[in-house]
Amino acid sequence: MSNPAVPSLVELVQKLSAEVGLELRAILPAAELDGDVIERFDTWLEAGFAGEMNYLNRAREVGADLRQWKAWTKSVALFALPYRRPPGGFRGGGRVASYALGSDYHNVIGRKLKKLSRRLQKEGVCEATRPTVDAAPVLEREWAIAGEVGWRGKNTLLIHPNHGPMVMLGELLLDCELPRWSQPKTRNATCGSCTACIDACPTSAFNAEYQLDARKCISYFTIEVTNKPIPLEFRAKMQDWVFGCDECSTICPFGDEESDFDADWGRHPALQQLSLEDLLATYEQDFHKLFTGSPIRRAGWEGMLRNACVVLGNLKKGEKALKNALDHESKLVREHADWAIHRHAQLDAMR
Ligand code: B12
Known part of the structure; x- marks a missing residue:
């Protein structure tokens, strides 16, 4: 049954996302991050906390406005895929972070985003699209926080109210103007005093x-x-x-x-x-x-x-x-x- 509170274009993106195995979490305009984010990012880089990850400078250049990277971007659709599973690693010992126990998330999420792009194009929703997962100059957590996909955890990770921090993020840049939208939350929480x-x-x-x-x-x-x-x-x-x-x-x-x-x-x-x-x-x-x-x-x-x-x-x-x-x-x-x-x-x- 359709929800009258959700504009029909968003419903269409939700539906097409679900068809390719993705759950739409939010849609934001291309320039949405507030100025504080970039200030804090600069402070972090200047303190040397990035070590040798010089590629983060490129994310700094793109900053709060995705049009600095892809000039045609008007909206960005946000996704967060849960990945929690029993711990694992090499046979006989040597643990591997859970996100890396199986297929490369760049490929898994990237493929789904590409499929979604094709469906959106076929439906005439948009023409240019750019799927991104991790390896792009996009401050993924900041976008997810702005889209209320979850909140900023004290561990710096995006914490989803139901799935916790073990979600991988992905985005789809779009050349069409979609309404700002966030998935309704089933619970409201924050880290509180937990450390x-x-x-x-x-x-x-x-x-x-x-x-x-x-x-x-x-x-x-x-x-x-x-x-x-x-x-x-x-x-x-x-x-x-x-x-x-x-x-x-x-x-x-x-x-x-x-x-x-x-x-x-x-x-x-x-x-x-x-x-x-x-x-x-x-x-x-x-x-x-x-x-x-x-x-x-x-x-x-x-x-x-x-x-x-x-x-x-x-x-x-x-x-x-x-x-x-x-x-x-x-x-x-x-x-x-x-x-x-x-x-x-x-x-x-x-x-
Ligand atoms: C570089 C990077 C790393 C680096 C640095 C991590 C880091 N915290 O920055 C290293 C290699 C260490 C790393 C590790 C991991 N990563 Co990583 N990583 C990235 C990458 C490529 C960029 C992150 C970035 O921009 N860092 C820059 C700093 C400045 O960001 P930040 O720490 O959030 O800093 C902000 C806040 O701290 C805030 N801030 C600072 N001070 C204060 C004070 C207050 C009071 C407040 C409110 C805020 C605040 O302002 C800063 C600027 O915005 C992203 C993908 C992407 N393109 O975004 C994935 C990403 C963040 N990583 C991810 C994952 C899964 C991990 C690991 C869990 C992997 C693992 N199991 O080993 C660990 C987790 C470690 C951790 N706690 O962060 C996921 C996180 C998903 C999620 N739920 O958030 C991402 C989003 C990739 C993805 N596509 O899903 N990662």
Whole structure:
């Protein structure tokens, strides 16, 4: 039954979104973010919290107005796909952030957004469109907050009232003017006095509520920095996180712990197949083949082998594989294997 409070054009976008497996969360005009967002972004960049993620400067240039990126944009449709599922990782240990356990979200969401674009074009709703997921100069969380998809969590993540922080964001830029619209909420909430995410961070990466020093975040140094050593002070604190980290997401009281979106994202076969010891023995070419279609490729072969050494060190496992890696062609891997062997001795001494 149609809802008379929702303009029919929005209903059409909702319907077409649902047909491609997306739930429309909000629609905003192309220039909607308030000035404070950009000021805070500048402060954050100037403090050096972005580390080596120079690509964020481009998002700064686009700023509050998406027309700075795609001049024809008039509206933006916002999406948030839940991804919570039982934890997982490499066979025998080595945890991988939940969002990366299956198919690459860029592809999963990107494909759905492309399908939606074609349907909108066919219905004559718009002509030019641009799907975006993560890898574009779009401040995705700020748009989602402005569209009331959820609220800004103290862990800096967008928290959806029902799904919590474990949602991946995606947007569709459109060259047509659509009415501003937000999905009605079934509950109103905020973080209140809760600081569970800040307290749970293994590397104390939050300088303050709502403020992350990315350089200290496990996700940053295991994924974004692919060719440099992991700072010594963080290696033991990484525990068994070999790619990304979910600690500030899973501790959040919002979102249903029982949620299981495994079927939507799948499990990547390489993770079923490989142990960290196997990973350490892979050649570069094989690594890229094995992880085709997985976000894990982003960390690169050398980066992932480096991470694997640290985790094997922390888990006190894989002594033989680590010893072999002392002769690895990569200096980075050799150095981390050496650290891991010393870590085993250190853990023995602590017993
Ligand atoms: C760079 C980046 C990272 C970096 C930096 C993270 C960060 N917090 O900025 C690293 C590599 C560390 C990272 C890690 C992760 N990421 Co990331 N990442 C991004 C990316 C590409 C840009 C984010 C960005 O603009 N950061 C810049 C800073 C300035 O933003 P900010 O921290 O929100 O800062 C604002 C606030 O802090 C606020 N602020 C500052 N001080 C104060 C004070 C007060 C009082 C208030 C109210 C506000 C406030 O103002 C700042 C400017 O707006 C986005 C995709 C995109 N294109 O947007 C994905 C994205 C944010 N990442 C995502 C995910 C899933 C993750 C991880 C959970 C992955 C994992 N499991 O390992 C972790 C979570 C770590 C965390 N708590 O942020 C999702 C988040 C979805 C969601 N629910 O929010 C995104 C949106 C990708 C997507 N398409 O879904 N990520």
